[in-house]
Amino acid sequence: MPHAKISALGCYVPSGVMTNQDLERIVDTSHDWIVERTGIEQRHIAPKDVATSDMAVEAARIVLEQRGIPANTVDAVLVCTVTPDMLFPATACLVQNRIGARGAWGFDLIAACSGFVFGLTTAAHFIMGGTHKRVLVIGADTMSRILNYKDRATCVLFGDAAGAVLVEATDDPAEAGFLGHLNEIDGSGGDFLRMPAGGSRMPASHDTIDQDMHSVHQEGQQVFKYAVRKMYEVSRDLLAKHNLTINDIAMLIPHQANRRIITAAADRLGIPPEKVLININRYGNTTGATIPLATRDAWTQGKIRKGDIVLFAAVGAGFTVGANLWRWQMDSPNGPPV
Numbered sequence: 001m002p003h004a005k006i007s008a009l010g011c012y013v014p015s016g017v018m019t020n021q022d023l024e025r026i027v028d029t030s031h032d033w034i035v036e037r038t039g040i041e042q043r044h045i046a047p048k049d050v051a052t053s054d055m056a057v058e059a060a061r062i063v064l065e066q067r068g069i070p071a072n073t074v075d076a077v078l079v080c081t082v083t084p085d086m087l088f089p090a091t092a093c094l095v096q097n098r099i100g101a102r103g104a105w106g107f108d109l110i111a112a113c114s115g116f117v118f119g120l121t122t123a124a125h126f127i128m129g130g131t132h133k134r135v136l137v138i139g140a141d142t143m144s145r146i147l148n149y150k151d152r153a154t155c156v157l158f159g160d161a162a163g164a165v166l167v168e169a170t171d172d173p174a175e176a177g178f179l180g181h182l183n184e185i186d187g188s189g190g191d192f193l194r195m196p197a198g199g200s201r202m203p204a205s206h207d208t209i210d211q212d213m214h215s216v217h218q219e220g221q222q223v224f225k226y227a228v229r230k231m232y233e234v235s236r237d238l239l240a241k242h243n244l245t246i247n248d249i250a251m252l253i254p255h256q257a258n259r260r261i262i263t264a265a266a267d268r269l270g271i272p273p274e275k276v277l278i279n280i281n282r283y284g285n286t287t288g289a290t291i292p293l294a295t296r297d298a299w300t301q302g303k304i305r306k307g308d309i310v311l312f313a314a315v316g317a318g319f320t321v322g323a324n325l326w327r328w329q330m331d332s333p334n335g336p337p338v
């Protein structure tokens with residue numbers, strides 16, 4: 001059976017920065033409140049003419065260049081997003097066409113903040129099933145397009161970005177990357193975090209616009225409590241399933257929704273702070289892109305090295321919950337681009 005490994009990683013972050021001070025001028029909030037309650041100091045916002053596929057293409061191109069392969073050798077393109085350019089065609093099709101991945105198939109994967117972890121799991125199984133050699137997994141979201149900048153409880157939380165990895169087949173057991181997963185969905189929590197309108201239940205109308213139904217609606221405390229509990233439980237249970245402990249892990253790379261969620265879950269796991277990647281201060285919650293962005297930081301800062309075991313964990317709207325264990329198989333980067 002072939003093994004799956006991550007063989008390239010690239011990210012794209014739009015250059016425009018929105019600081020907490022910028023938000024103070026838009027809604028009734030303060031830098032201190034945002035930092036204390038979330039850990040976020042700034043987020044990047046895409047210009048008006050940049051959509052999710054544009055950022056996804058940039059990240060995908062970095063991955064292909066880094067790996068030194070033509071796009072037409074990619075077997076499948078998965079775009080994990082809740083902010084596709086449009087409902088259809090899939091953003092995966094737009095990206096496939098723009099990068100020139102002729103002959104590939106693919107699809108959009110809607111799992112919100114767990115999207116990238118679900119994408120990694122899916123790609124690994126495509127590879128291990130022997131039917132795919134190269135799968136491009138992209139997490140990309142332009143959250144600024146679905147925020148209500150009058151709702152201070154949500155608009156301060158999110159930013160825009162894209163990140164991508166190539167998941168590739170190897171026959172060498174020493175090169176095996178994917179070790180295992182534990183993913184769940186729990187629709188009983190669906191009402192706590194959602195964008196109510198724009199689908200078949202509530203198509204766009206003057207009413208849905210007047211009632212601001214095309215933006216993120218969230219019961220923050222419900223999501224917070226669930227996220228802490230599940231991020232902890234799924235990480236604990238996945239480690240136990242593989243007879244591993246926190247000591248075997250080089251780094252926990254969690255979804256970046258709120259610094260307090262991450263530290264509370266990490267405390268319960270008993271993992272020391274230096275083994276927990278947090279970069280929410282710079283990017284906010286970029287939904288599908290947080291884990292590749294955090295992985296890039298861990299990799300380029302030398303916090304994960306070839307052979308290390310990395311634990312990815314995420315909780316998102318749905319609810320969706322995911323954890324993956326991967327052995328990191330990439331050498332340290334030789335400088336940009338990543």
Ligand SMILES: CC(C)(COP(=O)(O)OP(=O)(O)OC[C@H]1O[C@@H](n2cnc3c(N)ncnc32)[C@H](O)[C@@H]1OP(=O)(O)O)[C@@H](O)C(=O)NCCC(=O)NCCS
Pocket residue numbers: 028029030033034037038113152153154156193218219220221223224227257258261285315316317
């Ligand atoms: C949204 C979140 C930061 C709110 O923090 P919180 O500590 O739970 O705050 P609360 O919702 O209890 O609100 C406390 C007060 O702060 C206020 N508040 C909310 N947002 C604020 C802001 N941006 N600036 C200032 N005050 C704010 C509330 O109105 C409330 O005021 P009140 O007591 O007068 O009613 C937090 O609940 C959270 O992070 N939830 C999870 C969000 C998430 O991760 N979503 C993505 C999932 S993947």
